[in-house]
Amino acid sequence: MRKLLLALACVALAACSVPPVPDVTYFRLPPPAALAHSDKPLSSLPIEVETFRGEGIYSEQALIYATTPKADALRAYHYQLWSDPPSRALQNRLTEMLRASGISPLVTDRLPASTPALRVHGRIVRFERVPNDAGFVAVVALEIRVDQDQGEPLIERTYSAQVPAADASMVATVAAFGAAIDKDFAAFHVDLAALGGGHGD
Numbered sequence: 001m002r003k004l005l006l007a008l009a010c011v012a013l014a015a016c017s018v019p020p021v022p023d024v025t026y027f028r029l030p031p032p033a034a035l036a037h038s039d040k041p042l043s044s045l046p047i048e049v050e051t052f053r054g055e056g057i058y059s060e061q062a063l064i065y066a067t068t069p070k071a072d073a074l075r076a077y078h079y080q081l082w083s084d085p086p087s088r089a090l091q092n093r094l095t096e097m098l099r100a101s102g103i104s105p106l107v108t109d110r111l112p113a114s115t116p117a118l119r120v121h122g123r124i125v126r127f128e129r130v131p132n133d134a135g136f137v138a139v140v141a142l143e144i145r146v147d148q149d150q151g152e153p154l155i156e157r158t159y160s161a162q163v164p165a166a167d168a169s170m171v172a173t174v175a176a177f178g179a180a181i182d183k184d185f186a187a188f189h190v191d192l193a194a195l196g197g198g199h200g201d
Contacts, residue, residue, distance in 0.1 A: 022079045024081060025170070026082070026083040027171075028083045028084075030175050030178040031178075032097050032178070033182040034097075035103075035185070035189045036101065036189070036193075037101055037102050038101060038193070039102070041103060041105050042103050042193050043104055045116060045117055045118050046104060046107070046111060046117045047108075047119075047120060048111040048118070048119045048120065049095045049107065049120045049122075051087050051091045051109075052086070052087040052122035052123060053121075054085065054087040054124040055124070058086065058124040060085075061084075062082075063077045063081065063129060064127060064129070065131075066128050066130040069130060069132050071126075080170055086124060086127055090181065091122070093181060093185070094122070094185055095107055095108065098189070103192065104118070116148070117148070117149075119146065119147055120144065120145075120146050122142055122143065122144045123142070123143040124141075124142060125142060125160075126140060127140055127141075129173050132164075136176075137176070138165065138180045139162050139180065140160070140162075142158070142159050143159075144156075144159060144188050159188055161179075161181075161183035161184050163177075164176060
């Protein structure tokens with residue numbers, strides 16, 4: 001009888017035990033793809049890349065996912081986070097990619113307001129993991145504006161890309177995010193290069 005009571009007590013304790021909390025995982029974007037390299041700068045003006053704006057859920061560090069292929073409802077993962085907020089990660093990535101491309105003698109994330117420059121302003125429009133019949137897709141849409149000395153915008157466009165993840169893992173989705181971002185930035189680089197010598201040469 002005593003053994004039976006002990007066994008019942010153990011079962012009751014096991015039933016009441018709280019499941020373990022998952023470990024928080026922080027994800028970094030993969031290294032960026034190289035942009036087409038310019039043998040000489042396309043403009044003598046420096047380029048300043050500002051921190052991207054992320055409004056609402058896009059200002060958070062959590063990875064965002066859609067509950068349906070139409071992406072009409074979005075949620076945030078509680079234990080799957082970006083190592084840097086997307087707004088800062090996008091700024092750093094674009095700065096690095098433009099700098100490596102040789103498009104300008106100076107590409108930086110900070111310049112005095114009085115310095116003549118091409119200034120890049122970005123806003124996150126979409127940045128989420130979306131399910132489909134084959135698995136998951138990383139959807140990245142970025143509104144990017146370029147102006148000079150607070151004049152009329154030289155570029156103002158939304159760049160959008162969707163890249164399927166290789167499998168259902170979060171690691172594959174993060175790789176797809178990197179590829180989608182790089183597609184957007186490659187399209188932006190083409191538009192920026194097309195400004196050519198009319199700005200500072």
